[in-house]
Amino acid sequence: MSQSREAAVVGIHEYPLRVAPGVSALQIKANSASKALADAGLSWKDVDAIYDTGTHQNIGGLGISEYLGLKPRLIDTTSVGGSSYEFQANHAATMIAAGKANVALLTYGSTAHSDRRAIGTGGATGLGAPTPFNNMEDPWGMTLISNYGMVKARHMHQYGSTDEQFANISVATRYHAMRNPEAVKAMTDLEFVGIDEITTQDVLDSRLIAWPLHLLECCMVSDGGGAVVIASKEIATNCRKKPVWIIGGGEATKYRENGGDITVSAGAQSGPRAFADAGVSPGDIDVLMAYDSFSITVMCMIEDLGFCKKGEGGDYVSSGVLKFDESGGPALNTDGGGLSSNHPGERGIFLILESVRQLRGESTSQVENAELAVAVGNGGSLGSRHSTSATILASD
Amino acid sequence: MTQETPLRPQPRFPEPDTQPFWDATKDRKLTYQTCDSCGEVIFYPRGHCNACGELETTWHTSSGEGTVYTYSVIMQSRHPAFKDLGPYALAYVDLDEGFRIMTNIVNVDDPITGVSCGMRVRLNWHDQGEGAIALPMFEPA
Numbered sequence: 370m371s372q373s374r375e376a377a378v379v380g381i382h383e384y385p386l387r388v389a390p391g392v393s394a395l396q397i398k399a400n401s402a403s404k405a406l407a408d409a410g411l412s413w414k415d416v417d418a419i420y421d422t423g424t425h426q427n428i429g430g431l432g433i434s435e436y437l438g439l440k441p442r443l444i445d446t447t448s449v450g451g452s453s454y455e456f457q458a459n460h461a462a463t464m465i466a467a468g469k470a471n472v473a474l475l476t477y478g479s480t481a482h483s484d485r486r487a488i489g490t491g492g493a494t495g496l497g498a499p500t501p502f503n504n505m506e507d508p509w510g511m512t513l514i515s516n517y518g519m520v521k522a523r524h525m526h527q528y529g530s531t532d533e534q535f536a537n538i539s540v541a542t543r544y545h546a547m548r549n550p551e552a553v554k555a556m557t558d559l560e561f562v563g564i565d566e567i568t569t570q571d572v573l574d575s576r577l578i579a580w581p582l583h584l585l586e587c588c589m590v591s592d593g594g595g596a597v598v599i600a601s602k603e604i605a606t607n608c609r610k611k612p613v614w615i616i617g618g619g620e621a622t623k624y625r626e627n628g629g630d631i632t633v634s635a636g637a638q639s640g641p642r643a644f645a646d647a648g649v650s651p652g653d654i655d656v657l658m659a660y661d662s663f664s665i666t667v668m669c670m671i672e673d674l675g676f677c678k679k680g681e682g683g684d685y686v687s688s689g690v691l692k693f694d695e696s697g698g699p700a701l702n703t704d705g706g707g708l709s710s711n712h713p714g715e716r717g718i719f720l721i722l723e724s725v726r727q728l729r730g731e732s733t734s735q736v737e738n739a740e741l742a743v744a745v746g747n748g749g750s751l752g753s754r755h756s757t758s759a760t761i762l763a764s765d
Numbered sequence: 766m767t768q769e770t771p772l773r774p775q776p777r778f779p780e781p782d783t784q785p786f787w788d789a790t791k792d793r794k795l796t797y798q799t800c801d802s803c804g805e806v807i808f809y810p811r812g813h814c815n816a817c818g819e820l821e822t823t824w825h826t827s828s829g830e831g832t833v834y835t836y837s838v839i840m841q842s843r844h845p846a847f848k849d850l851g852p853y854a855l856a857y858v859d860l861d862e863g864f865r866i867m868t869n870i871v872n873v874d875d876p877i878t879g880v881s882c883g884m885r886v887r888l889n890w891h892d893q894g895e896g897a898i899a900l901p902m903f904e905p906a
Contacts, residue, residue: 492844504776518837580838
């Protein structure tokens with residue numbers, strides 16, 4: 370399939386606060402939508418398609434449309450965890466290319482921190498209607514972090530990867546976070562200890578939360594949100610800023626399977642689909658925005674999207690390629706990522722936001738002449754059921 | 766046969782897919798299904814075959830012998846039933862009959878060093894009281 374330039378990101382906004390008491394998720398969405406449309410030079414009435422996971426307010430796609438005051442001709446509430454916004458961006462680009470909409474608005478907002486949600490360590494809630502998943506998983510005391518810990522443990526066993534190798538992922542994202550004032554403020558407001566660049570030894574010395582995952586391999590829990598405006602070619606070329614084209618996308622799911630290889634994520638399907646769709650290869654990519662819920666998530670995305678061979682990610686992340694001012698591979702999570710900038714629960718939208726900043730030349734860790742970025746979201750739980758979606762973006 | 770206080774989160778019913786599995790644990794039976802059409806092993810329990818979609822399945826009882834596929838050791842849980850347990854091992858165990866179960870590995874001194882991927886394990890029922898659902902845990906074989 371030849372490269373499509375039929376739809377582009379024309380407006381973005383990242384809600385600046387990671388601790389936002391007294392603000393609702395809905396308000397974060399409306400605030401971000403308003404500012405993203407202003408960024409694009411478009412108005413409220415231009416929006417004809419709404420994309421939102423419908424979570425956090427229990428009002429779904431209908432409710433968010435009414436709340437914002439929009440009458441869309443297209444609503445998509447794909448909700449597959451943290452990767453939802455890559456799924457949605459791909460869908461929006463496809464529908465715009467098909468002429469079904471002209472201006473799509475993607476909104477996300479969450480007050481996970483202010484709600485004191487123990488996402489990583491809370492374990493089973495015992496709430497809601499019983500499901501087969503709950504009934505087979507709740508009694509064992511699994512925490513979200515231990516679910517990912519099981520994947521890292523198997524990766525280390527199967528490929529000989531080491532804690533020290535994994536730590537390079539945290540080191541690179543913190544390096545970028547320290548250059549991003551919003552990330553520094555986030556770590557300050559969330560009372561991080563030692564807000565500074567870190568070494569691999571710092572990661573190894575941080576306490577184990579769920580062996581083999583250390584504290585500094587785990588994302589924060591913050592408030593936050595953002596919005597993305599995607600428009601048709603005709604509109605995009607007349608917006609306030611240069612368009613950032615969505616040139617390809619791929620989606621896939623994976624589940625815990627009898628005899629399955631837990632170290633291979635759904636990215637092994639969705640990555641190649643996205644690259645084929647865009648007509649580019651991993652070697653062409655300048656910026657890799659990979660969902661860093663945990664170090665192991667990034668490791669799987671790097672390998673499964675083909676930035677190195679499966680099982681060789683340990684050597685890859687140790688080879689000095691991840692930082693924005695290093696060469697030999699795409700820069701990783703140049704905003705500071707979920708590890709060091711923000712993670713309100715479903716981080717996928719931020720992968721698109723920073724990709725766009727890079728391709729506009731607006732990042733605080735700007736990759737020189739960045740032309741191609743991949744936003745790869747991973748949602749659900751890597752060690753059981755998860756979704757991985759990749760969106761490939763190109764500068765004008 | 767002492768109960769933990771507070772109790773671990775329990776499977777909840779009505780939930781028709783998993784109820785037969787948990788009922789069998791009251792008789793200390795670890796059960797799984799196979800598909801009558803394609804023969805695939807089905808687990809977790811379902812009313813259909815997730816490989817081919819056929820609706821007829823047969824229940825079997827496992828020998829309870831298997832291998833640790835992977836594990837994690839939880840050092841920090843905020844859940845009331847687990848927060849004071851000390852480090853405990855969560856694992857996927859591959860039973861010899863071909864199904865993978867989420868479980869705990871018990872009866873090891875240090876769960877980080879005392880458990881390993883590929884280690885042989887056997888069933889160790891975690892009793893929760895007379896007539897109650899029992900939890901299938903595993904220990905070194």
